[in-house]
Amino acid sequence: xxxxxxxxEPIPLSEAEVGSCYRVLSVNATGVIRQRMLDMGLVPGVCLxxxxxxxxxxxxxxxxxxxxMSLRREEARFVQVLPVAICPRPHHGRxxxxxxxxxxxxxx
Amino acid sequence: xxxxxxxFGGDFFMADDKQxxxxxxxxxxxxxxxxFNCLAGANQKVGNFSGVTVxxxxxxxxxxxxxxxxxxxxGTYSLSPYSPEEKVARDFILFQKPDMVVNIVDATxxxxxxVLTTQLMDLEVELLIVFNMIDEVEKQKTKIDYRQFEKxxxxxxxxxxxxxxxxxxxxxxxxxxxxxxxxxTLKYKHQYSDGIxxxxxxxxxxxxxxxxxxxxxxxxxxxxxxxxxxxxxxxxKPFPCWASIExxxxxxxxxxxxxxxxxxxxxxxxxxxxxxxxxxxxTVVNDEEQRESLTEKIDNILLHRFLGxxxxxxxxxxxxxFTFRLGEYPMLWIDRFFQLITRSLDALIPAxxxxxxxxxxxxxxxGGVLVFLPNIxxxxxxxxxxxxxxxxxxxxxxMDKLMHRLGLHGKSFIPMITGFGCxxxxxxxxxxxxxxGDRITTMMVVPFxxxxxxxxxxxxxxxxxxxxxxxxxxxxGIYIFGVLIGLISARxxxxxxxxxxxxxxxxxxxxxxxxxxxSMLSQTWIRAYMYLKKAGTVILLASVIxxxxxxxxxxxxxxxxxxxxxxxxxxxxxxLDRQEKAQQLPYSFAGRIGKFFExxxxxxxxxxxxxxxxxxxxxxxxxxxxxxxxIYAIGDVDSDFRTLAESLRSDPHYSKAxxxxxxxFVLLYVPCIASVAVFFRESSSKKWTFLFVLYTLSVxxxxxxxxxxxxxxxxx
Ligand SMILES: Nc1nc2c(ncn2[C@@H]2O[C@H](COP(=O)(O)OP(=O)(O)O)[C@@H](O)[C@H]2O)c(=O)[nH]1
Ligand SMILES: [Mg+2]
Numbered sequence: 001x002x003x004x005x006x007x008x009e010p011i012p013l014s015e016a017e018v019g020s021c022y023r024v025l026s027v028n029a030t031g032v033i034r035q036r037m038l039d040m041g042l043v044p045g046v047c048l049x050x051x052x053x054x055x056x057x058x059x060x061x062x063x064x065x066x067x068x069m070s071l072r073r074e075e076a077r078f079v080q081v082l083p084v085a086i087c088p089r090p091h092h093g094r095x096x097x098x099x100x101x102x103x104x105x106x107x108x
Numbered sequence: 109x110x111x112x113x114x115x116f117g118g119d120f121f122m123a124d125d126k127q128x129x130x131x132x133x134x135x136x137x138x139x140x141x142x143x144f145n146c147l148a149g150a151n152q153k154v155g156n157f158s159g160v161t162v163x164x165x166x167x168x169x170x171x172x173x174x175x176x177x178x179x180x181x182x183g184t185y186s187l188s189p190y191s192p193e194e195k196v197a198r199d200f201i202l203f204q205k206p207d208m209v210v211n212i213v214d215a216t217x218x219x220x221x222x223v224l225t226t227q228l229m230d231l232e233v234e235l236l237i238v239f240n241m242i243d244e245v246e247k248q249k250t251k252i253d254y255r256q257f258e259k260x261x262x263x264x265x266x267x268x269x270x271x272x273x274x275x276x277x278x279x280x281x282x283x284x285x286x287x288x289x290x291x292x293t294l295k296y297k298h299q300y301s302d303g304i305x306x307x308x309x310x311x312x313x314x315x316x317x318x319x320x321x322x323x324x325x326x327x328x329x330x331x332x333x334x335x336x337x338x339x340x341x342x343x344x345k346p347f348p349c350w351a352s353i354e355x356x357x358x359x360x361x362x363x364x365x366x367x368x369x370x371x372x373x374x375x376x377x378x379x380x381x382x383x384x385x386x387x388x389x390x391t392v393v394n395d396e397e398q399r400e401s402l403t404e405k406i407d408n409i410l411l412h413r414f415l416g417x418x419x420x421x422x423x424x425x426x427x428x429x430f431t432f433r434l435g436e437y438p439m440l441w442i443d444r445f446f447q448l449i450t451r452s453l454d455a456l457i458p459a460x461x462x463x464x465x466x467x468x469x470x471x472x473x474x475g476g477v478l479v480f481l482p483n484i485x486x487x488x489x490x491x492x493x494x495x496x497x498x499x500x501x502x503x504x505x506x507m508d509k510l511m512h513r514l515g516l517h518g519k520s521f522i523p524m525i526t527g528f529g530c531x532x533x534x535x536x537x538x539x540x541x542x543x544x545g546d547r548i549t550t551m552m553v554v555p556f557x558x559x560x561x562x563x564x565x566x567x568x569x570x571x572x573x574x575x576x577x578x579x580x581x582x583x584x585g586i587y588i589f590g591v592l593i594g595l596i597s598a599r600x601x602x603x604x605x606x607x608x609x610x611x612x613x614x615x616x617x618x619x620x621x622x623x624x625x626x627s628m629l630s631q632t633w634i635r636a637y638m639y640l641k642k643a644g645t646v647i648l649l650a651s652v653i654x655x656x657x658x659x660x661x662x663x664x665x666x667x668x669x670x671x672x673x674x675x676x677x678x679x680x681x682x683x684l685d686r687q688e689k690a691q692q693l694p695y696s697f698a699g700r701i702g703k704f705f706e707x708x709x710x711x712x713x714x715x716x717x718x719x720x721x722x723x724x725x726x727x728x729x730x731x732x733x734x735x736x737x738x739i740y741a742i743g744d745v746d747s748d749f750r751t752l753a754e755s756l757r758s759d760p761h762y763s764k765a766x767x768x769x770x771x772x773f774v775l776l777y778v779p780c781i782a783s784v785a786v787f788f789r790e791s792s793s794k795k796w797t798f799l800f801v802l803y804t805l806s807v808x809x810x811x812x813x814x815x816x817x818x819x820x821x822x823x824x
Contacts, residue, residue, distance in 0.1 A: 032338065036190045038377035040185055040220065041219060051404070055412070056510060059505055059509070059518065063404075064220070067219065068619070069614070071612075
């Protein structure tokens with residue numbers, strides 16, 4: 001399970017610390033840019049690690065699972081994250097049913 | 109793999125007219141092009157997608173009696189297009205209706221790659237999933253339960269490695285078997301939660317009756333409308349039935365917002381991601397998850413806070429030193445080879461006009477260009493290496509802050525770097541920028557990133573006026589000067605003509621990969637081939653024209669004078685001929701044109717001969733050197749066998765200052781006719797194309813003027 005430190009408050013991703021792990025709470029950017037963030041896997045609920053800031057200080061590099069993504073502070077401002085103690089990596093286990101109605105109803 | 113051999117393997121009795129039309133879709137860097145090359149081999153055709161200037165690579169081959177036609181689509185993260193290229197990929201699947209979409213998935217990064225897969229499932233097309241990079245997956249000791257995965261995704265999954273060729277044959281067999289109905293596909297739809305499914309169904313029913321949109325997949329359309337995809341909305345809006353649909357979309361989104369406390373597109377993205385993560389959990393077992401990947405380790409150095417920039421500059425510096433130093437040896441051999449040919453032909457053929465065309469025109473011109481093949485090849489090899497390893501995206505990451513200061517996007521730096529190879533593909537590479545202002549600005553400054561064709565000229569001039577130990581540094585300085593001018597120009601443009609807001613920076617830093625030797629070599633070979641073709645056609649023709657313009661018309665009086673001299677001193681006719689050629693040059697067409705521009709070029713230190721080279725250089729930059737080769741061969745009084753650099757060095761009119769100023773002018777002025785044509789095609793603006801030409805010319809004049817005056821003052 002994701003461990004949450006109850007004393008911590010949500011912060012914008014732009015103020016995150018290098019090397020720390022966060023869980024995405026919301027993506028509040030607007031329009032195409034939000035769709036793009038969502039499509040690249042920056043979806044509420046996922047955990048990310050802040051890897052670094054670029055040498056000149058701006059774009060920020062994050063890792064979502066095995067995916068390395070970078071975005072400017074400007075865009076990172078719109079992503080609310082919650083600090084988590086450890087970043088859960090996917091481990092093997094049986095599939096949990098995520099959906100009320102199952103995965104698919106089959107057929108065409 | 110030899111596909112043609114495979115095609116005769118099995119069911120040869122099948123009819124020949126069976127065709128399968130396939131689109132390769134997948135995220136950028138998932139290995140589409142590598143797999144395309146595995147499948148289609150050399151049978152490739154490069155064109156444009158109709159109506160847009162996005163490169164379309166098509167290939168066809170035969171397998172088991174079927175003709176398989178294959179299209180390599182631009183990489184895309186999703187079916188909600190973000191760039192023009194992604195729109196092309198989506199529209200192709202949507203409107204060209206390929207028989208089958210082969211979804212290339214990077215199996216080392218399933219979570220993100222499968223987002224597109226779930227969207228393709230929404231499209232309800234015939235889908236075949238390929239897990240590429242299986243070699244890396246095995247190295248990571250990851251185990252994937254493909255059968256279970258197939259059950260969850262309702263499509264066949266084929267593990268493949270484009271590098272080791274593993275699974276390619278299996279892929280081909282599946283394509284044919286699915287088409288021929290030998291194996292069945294499950295064709296599941298990806299199901300969202302019940303509430304959403306109800307909304308999708310309701311909206312689908314509302315859409316289904318409209319004949320105007322009958323050609324579009326209804327379910328997918330409903331999903332995109334719930335997500336409020338601006339592109340789809342713009343597409344449907346002109347139809348009269350839009351009004352009624354709009355209302356139900358609005359109420360659906362409102363309902364979702366009320367119950368789920370989030371926008372519909374976020375909810376759908378979350379559900380897709382939950383499905384993907386669930387599927388991964390069930391099918392993928394991984395032992396090495398906790399370890400820091402190689403990519404992270406490399407980036408800890410290459411993107412290091414303090415080391416990142418110096419390392420980047422060092423890599424650039426190394427590339428130029430490499431290009432120059434390593435290229436030196438083969439260049440010497442090629443040069444010797446042409447000198448040998450000139451000498452032996454000179455001895456063989458009696459003096460005639462044809463001999464003059466051959467030696468002074470063609471060999472001097474074409475040979476002068478071919479000498480630089482090694483340079484060009486090394487430079488292009490390095491650029492494709494940056495691209496293939498994944499460092500190119502890091503360049504955008506490292507440079508974005510600076511680029512952003514200039515009002516541009518880190519990605520603008522990629523066309524700029526490509527500009528070091530050739531301006532034409534660099535202008536086309538600007539397509540990845542979404543914002544028109546960014547795109548035009550980037551295209552305007554690309555010429556200042558010195559293209560490979562200018563390199564020969566620098567090489568000649570540098571070796572004429574500078575010590576060999578200085579050569580690399582001078583060259584690097586020239587390139588840096590161009591970069592600075594480019595960056596300043598960008599700032600200027602973005603703060604005047606394009607003051608609109610800049611494009612957001614959200615991009616992937618792909619994992620580092622060892623590039624395949626084959627694709628590197630094939631890319632370099634294509635460059636070599638194009639260069640050789642240019643030398644054999646355009647430059648050959650230009651050489652003859654330039655020879656003609658440099659030889660005719662002749663001054664009659666001068667000719668009579670030399671005729672009488674020749675009759676008197678029968679012994680030294682060869683040397684007299686040379687002297688006459690040199691004296692006649694100013695009277696020729698080329699000489700007159702060059703002289704006409706002398707008032708304009710005097711302050712830059714150029715005489716009429718250099719002017720001729722510059723004017724001819726408008727056709728292509730390689731021609732600057734070949735023109736000089738021809739002119740100085742015509743005008744050389746002492747010897748026919750001197751290299752161009754030697755002629756320049758021994759000319760009393762020229763100095764280091766002239767050399768520098770000339771290089772700067774060549775660096776900055778209009779790249780070539782082809783680039784102007786491409787600029788027009790890419791910008792579709794007469795105004796900007798005109799400004800492109802005008803701006804580069806003025807900057808070149810001012811730059812060369814400043815450099816010449818300053819270095820003359822310094823006594824160079
Ligand atoms: N290890 C490994 N690398 C691969 C494989 N397929 C492609 N690559 C590498 O992945 C990178 C991107 O491949 P490319 O075909 O250009 O991807 P595209 O952007 O989808 O066209 C290149 O460096 C390839 O050499 C594979 O099966 N295994
Ligand atoms: Mg590709």
